[in-house]
Amino acid sequence: MEIRNIVRDRVFQLFQEAKQEVQSKWMNVDNIIFNNQYKVLTAFTSLNISDYHLQGSTGYGYGDLGRENLEKIYANVFGGEDALVRSQIVSGTHAIALGIYACVQSGDKIVSATGTPYDTLLKVIGDNDKPGTLKALGVEYEEIGLKEDGYIDTDAVLNAIDSKTTLILIQRSKGYQWRPSFTIAEIEALINAIKDKYPTINCLVDNCYGEFIEEREPGEVGADLVAGSLIKNPGGGLAPIGGYLVGKSELIKNASYRLTAPGIGRDVGASLGFNQPAFQGLFLAPSVAGSALKGSILTASIFNKLGFEVLPSWDAPRTDIIQAIKLNKPEAMIALCHGLQMASPIDSHVKPEPAFLPGYSDPVIMAGGTFIQGSSIELSADGPLREPYILYIQGGLTLAHIEISILLAVEQLCQQGFITI
Numbered sequence: 001m002e003i004r005n006i007v008r009d010r011v012f013q014l015f016q017e018a019k020q021e022v023q024s025k026w027m028n029v030d031n032i033i034f035n036n037q038y039k040v041l042t043a044f045t046s047l048n049i050s051d052y053h054l055q056g057s058t059g060y061g062y063g064d065l066g067r068e069n070l071e072k073i074y075a076n077v078f079g080g081e082d083a084l085v086r087s088q089i090v091s092g093t094h095a096i097a098l099g100i101y102a103c104v105q106s107g108d109k110i111v112s113a114t115g116t117p118y119d120t121l122l123k124v125i126g127d128n129d130k131p132g133t134l135k136a137l138g139v140e141y142e143e144i145g146l147k148e149d150g151y152i153d154t155d156a157v158l159n160a161i162d163s164k165t166t167l168i169l170i171q172r173s174k175g176y177q178w179r180p181s182f183t184i185a186e187i188e189a190l191i192n193a194i195k196d197k198y199p200t201i202n203c204l205v206d207n208c209y210g211e212f213i214e215e216r217e218p219g220e221v222g223a224d225l226v227a228g229s230l231i232k233n234p235g236g237g238l239a240p241i242g243g244y245l246v247g248k249s250e251l252i253k254n255a256s257y258r259l260t261a262p263g264i265g266r267d268v269g270a271s272l273g274f275n276q277p278a279f280q281g282l283f284l285a286p287s288v289a290g291s292a293l294k295g296s297i298l299t300a301s302i303f304n305k306l307g308f309e310v311l312p313s314w315d316a317p318r319t320d321i322i323q324a325i326k327l328n329k330p331e332a333m334i335a336l337c338h339g340l341q342m343a344s345p346i347d348s349h350v351k352p353e354p355a356f357l358p359g360y361s362d363p364v365i366m367a368g369g370t371f372i373q374g375s376s377i378e379l380s381a382d383g384p385l386r387e388p389y390i391l392y393i394q395g396g397l398t399l400a401h402i403e404i405s406i407l408l409a410v411e412q413l414c415q416q417g418f419i420t421i
């Protein structure tokens with residue numbers, strides 16, 4: 001049975017119209033993939049990566065040449081002097097937290113330049129005095145809200161900086177917020193404005209979901225540290241775990257002391273079976289992230305045609321793979337997640353239910369029938385169940401799978417009465 005016989009004609013027609021509409025945007029994405037693939041390939045060839053680099057170490061993991069060269073490649077690709085790329089960095093939150101701890105001491109102040117950070121980081125900053133939080137360590141925190149149009153309020157950021165300030169937090173992607181994601185050019189302008197006046201203050205960019213979506217990365221426009229997750233873009237769908245931190249050597253050393261222990265730092269940490277999928281995943285990442293980007297552009301076009309508010313719109317500049325759709329009703333969020341889950345290669349028979357997750361303040365609904373648990377470079381959708389009921393869709397290992405899933409999910413929404421066409 002062909003898929004066009006399973007979804008109603010009007011849905012299939014709309015899908016084809018949307019595909020026509022986005023062609024020129026998809027061609028731009030092909031260019032970005034091409035240039036980023038070259039960048040990654042060159043990083044591999046310049047280091048003479050060989051078969052033995054793909055092997056893993058055990059125990060302490062001393063002298064792990066695979067791990068060391070993987071970190072050199074990341075430093076090269078993401079524009080830093082040095083990098084930590086480890087299976088022992090358990091998530092994006094962990095990578096970002098390590099980056100923060102690398103830059104602050106008791107009595108210092110952090111300024112978030114891009115409004116409220118991603119939900120899980122709020123617990124790191126600490127709204128109460130739980131042990132180990134920045135607050136409990138005596139680190140002050142100030143958040144600069146975005147301007148009414150959703151852009152960065154650079155003047156307010158500069159005004160918030162005082163003699164105690166050692167770190168500026170910058171979040172590239174929107175996270176669970178209805179706001180634009182910040183392009184590399186915008187991040188560059190912000191960092192330049194900060195460094196002009198305060199050259200010694202460190203800028204840390206949360207790069208989650210942004211990797212390989214533009215041709216430059218935050219480390220190439222002045223960020224002192226850049227952090228992200230390997231079960232998002234840079235793992236290419238193959239890395240089974242991991243996080244990365246790229247930036248200034250001194251800060252990477254500090255972070256490694258926090259990751260393991262002072263004195264041991266980066267010299268330990270067995271890679272086990274991690275090197276091979278981490279190398280191969282990074283090699284695939286420009287292409288995988290690029291097709292996820294194409295999927296997001298198409299999703300924006302389709303849901304716009306269906307009458308929903310989407311962010312960004314299909315023709316807007318992009319700097320991450322996230323597609324937000326305002327669904328207005330919790331039931332519609334759940335129904336769309338059900339539709340996407342039914343089109344997943346793994347656990348297609350499972351019905352997602354909203355639930356509380358560690359680090360989050362509202363129940364979260366997630367669709368993710370993924371090969372790697374919780375991987376969001378694989379096609380997935382999630383969002384906290386709070387007004388105005390926005391679902392964030394991202395990822396997809398192949399463009400055809402994203403297309404099929406969106407078709408089936410829209411058909412679900414029609415069948416359940418959330419769309420009438």
Ligand SMILES: *Cc1c(COP(=O)(O)O)cnc(C)c1O
Pocket residue numbers: 091092093094118120171173174175206208209229
């Ligand atoms: C995913 C994400 C994180 C980190 O999330 P983990 O689930 O800990 O990997 C941080 N910031 C943003 C913007 C994200 O999208």
